[in-house]
Each structure stands twice: as structure tokens, then as C-alpha cells.
Amino acid sequence: MTTQAQGLHTHVLDTLGLALTAGEYPPGSVLRTDELAQRFEVSRTVIREVVRVLESMHLVESRRRVGVTVRPTAQWNVYDPRVIRWRLAGSDRPRQLRSLTVLRSAVEPVAAGLAATHATPEQCRELTEEALGMVATSRGGQLEAYLVHDIAFHRVVLNASGNEMFARLGDVVAEVLAGRTHHQVMFEDPDPAAVTLHVQVAEAVRERDAARAEELTREIATGALRELDVLAP
Amino acid sequence: MTTQAQGLHTHVLDTLGLALTAGEYPPGSVLRTDELAQRFEVSRTVIREVVRVLESMHLVESRRRVGVTVRPTAQWNVYDPRVIRWRLAGSDRPRQLRSLTVLRSAVEPVAAGLAATHATPEQCRELTEEALGMVATSRGGQLEAYLVHDIAFHRVVLNASGNEMFARLGDVVAEVLAGRTHHQVMFEDPDPAAVTLHVQVAEAVRERDAARAEELTREIATGALRELDVLAP
DNA sequence: GTGACATAAAAGTCATACTTTTCGGTGCCG
DNA sequence: CGGCACCGAAAAGTATGACTTTTATGTCAC
Structure with a gap:
């Protein structure tokens, strides 16, 4: 490890x-x-x-x-992925996870909106592919496989935003997702609603509907936040 | 230097x-x-x-x-303040400045909203003080003095949000503001509208009006973005 | 008590010798 | 002709010891 x-x-x-x-x-x-x-x-x-x-x-x-x-x-330089990983492995993981998720909830919706206008066809394809991958692995305790798609999905969105600062948050998001999976801050299977939302985001981006992509991503984020409230007091 | x-x-x-x-x-x-x-x-x-x-x-x-x-x-680890400073001093400053400002426009409004509910009385006081400082130095080419207050203002907002990740963006914002002042990507005097908005944000936070604080900050951000369009093609 | 000064502790710098990994070529064998 | 194993050298990695520089702190004179 x-x-x-x-x-x-x-x-x-x-x-x-x-x-x-x-x-x-x-x-x-x-x-x-x-x-x-x-x-x-x-x-x-x-x-x-x-x-x-x-x-x-x-x-x-x-x-x-x-x-x-x-x-x-x-x-601390809390944007350094290594620092994030270290802290996520430590004792105040809940607080850490929360502040990171709040950051995501501020950034990712905007990034998704931008992605809807900037994504290349190739990126749209990847996005759909990863969303489908999430669907495929969302049942039966395939958490690891799901995680891979989840990370890839968000990375594509952030990259497709065309904004360098957003793109570089890919690693941060990856650490967060990996952290919450590997430290059991998660249900047995991913929330089906969240999975659906991812598919819809891919759709919205493909259809260049920025407002919808942003709104849907916002829902994903608030969902993640709510999940944290339940699992990490 | x-x-x-x-x-x-x-x-x-x-x-x-x-x-x-x-x-x-x-x-x-x-x-x-x-x-x-x-x-x-x-x-x-x-x-x-x-x-x-x-x-x-x-x-x-x-x-x-x-x-x-x-x-x-x-x-690159573009969240490292040193990397930001280096790049801001280099040739593709415009693009850099733009992506940083977009990041700010995503983060700061949310941070301001949170600040409205989390700020301590002391932080409210500081906020008002810095806003007034901005007003006082907004005319007559006192760009350096204005910069100090501007940086301090945004730092207080980010800190008051109570979110660690937001708080740590204080340095990033500082680099951006300093960068755009020191590299002449700015008008002679700050935009009066922006100055007023800062005062109003301080007000909104003091009155615990999260929605208004968020909206006003959003206006500051879009204003900064518009200014960039004019000054950095 | 205050200020100048000496002392020593710790990081900073340098030079050098040695170890380890790994690229790239060479030649053998299929 | 092509692939595979082996070998050598290049460059980073590691270790060590000597020396320099900064600076906190204690001491002494005033």
C-alpha cells in the first residue's frame, strides 16, 4: 500500500x-x-x-x-496530492474529507459547465464510456473497479473544462475518491442516484447543455456532501 | 524584486x-x-x-x-504559489491570469457565502476595515496600498469561510492580485464599481446574508473576468 | 537593566568517493 | 534477418567528513 x-x-x-x-x-x-x-x-x-x-x-x-x-x-500546502493522501490516512480524515468535498462542490459544477462548451468529441466519448463503466460496476461490491471509472470520469470533466487550474484538481479529486473508498467512508454499493446523475452529466456535455451539466454536477456534489454527513460525523 | x-x-x-x-x-x-x-x-x-x-x-x-x-x-503543480509567481512573471501571463481568475470566480463566491455564516465578529470587523481601506486608497494611483487591502480582504473572506481548502487559496489569490498589479494588467485606478462591491460584501457578511454575499462576490469575479478580456487579449 | 561581545550549535556548502540502476549497444543464437 | 541475453558505461543516488555561515543565547562590563 x-x-x-x-x-x-x-x-x-x-x-x-x-x-x-x-x-x-x-x-x-x-x-x-x-x-x-x-x-x-x-x-x-x-x-x-x-x-x-x-x-x-x-x-x-x-x-x-x-x-x-x-x-x-x-x-500546510494542502493542495499537494501527497499531503492530501497523508492526511486522508491520518486521524482527522472526516474533517479533511469534508473540506475537500466542499471545494469540489464549488469547482466541479463550474468545470462541468465549461466542459459542455469546450469538450472535444473524443472527450465526450470518453465521458460516456466512463459513465457507462460506472453503471456496469455499480453493483455487487466491485468498489475498486467503480472507483477507477469514477476517477476517470471526473478527470475528464476537469480536463475538458479547458481550464488549467481545474484540470490540475484531477489529482486532488482522485485522492478524495480513492480515500473515501479505501477508508470505508462509503456504502457497500454506490448510490444509484449518483450513478444516474453521472450518466446524465455525460449526456448534457455531449449535447452542449452547459447549464444542465452544471446543475447536475451540483447535485452530485451536494449528494456527496450529504453522504458525508451520514457516514463521517 | x-x-x-x-x-x-x-x-x-x-x-x-x-x-x-x-x-x-x-x-x-x-x-x-x-x-x-x-x-x-x-x-x-x-x-x-x-x-x-x-x-x-x-x-x-x-x-x-x-x-x-x-x-x-x-x-506542473500549478497550485504552488511559487509556480504561480514564476508563470505570472513569464510570457503566457494572460492565459495564466485568466485560468486563475476563472478559478477564483468558482471558489470565492461560495467562500463568501460560507463566510457569511461562519465569520467571527473579529473577522467581520477586519473585513469592513479592509474594505474601507480599499475605498481610501482607490484614487490617485495608490495602487500598492490598494493592493495590500485587496489581498487582505480576500484573505479574510477565504479564512472566514471556515474551509481549509478555501483558506489556503489565500496565497494563490494574493499572487494573482499582486501579479496583475505589478504587471500592468490593470487600469490606473481600480474600478469604482468593484470597490463598492467589496464594501457591500463586507456588509452582507456582517449581516449574515449568505446569498447576498455570494451573489456580490460573483459580481466582483465576473467584473474581474471582464476586465481581463479588455486588458489581456 | 542594557548593550556589546564571545561562544557554540545547528544548518548550509563543498569535495570526493563509492553504489545502484538502467540505457544502449554488441554479439550470439534461432 | 530478428530477437534475446549479456555487458559496459553513464548518470543519479548515497555516504562521509571537513569546513563555513548564521544566529540564539549566555556573559560580562558599564
């Missing part, structure tokens, strides 16, 4: 990142590179590179003569 | 990042760490750390026996 031994750097980064986002080191606490090097039994070189990356995520701040201090949560 | 000599790492990172986002090295081209070390006259250590950070932004990918290859634009 977790990334495995494809480089010391990756391993240490993942471990430390997970620990940090899990709140194992409260904000303000300081780490020292030598100490970390010892703990992980790697050279300072590796630790320094990891710290630099962590620093670029605003998880920590490294200052001379003081060490690597953990930053307050409010400063 | 550009970050200056506060560490070799920072300097090299900024320079390389700027060059990359400017498209100086087309996607697919490869850099070698030794070469970079020579070019910048720094040790491999520094270059490696820079590359790791660049890699964490998905600007490049480092592979053994092949080198550091530049990734296609579609994979």
Missing part, C-alpha cells in the same frame, strides 16, 4: 510526511537533521533533501542554529 | 524555476546535475536539493542514467 523502497528519499519522505501530518510532532517542535539521519539510518544527504521537500510543502521550516521547526497546520 | 542571495538554494531554485516555467527548456529535454552545478557554480549538493524540490512540484522528473527531464506543462 505505502510506497516501498523505490529510493531511500521516497521512503523517508513518506514516513516523515505521514508522521508530521498525523500531528506526531506538534507545530513548533523542532527536529534536528543529524537526529533524523540517525533515526532513519540514512545519511544527512538524504535527510536534507527530504527536509527541503517538506519545506517546499510548508510543513516545516528550516533555520540555522535552531533546526527544522514544524509549521502550524494552517500553513 | 526577485529573491536575493538568502541562501544559494533559494537563488538557484528561483532562477531554474523561472527558466523552466518560461519554457526555456521544452518538455522532454534533459538536464544533468553536473552540468547545472557548473552553470550555477555551486556544488552538486545544492543542485540535487533544488532538483528534488522542482521534482516535488512536478516540473521535472529525475531518473537514473537518463538525467533530469522536464515534464509537460499539464503536470
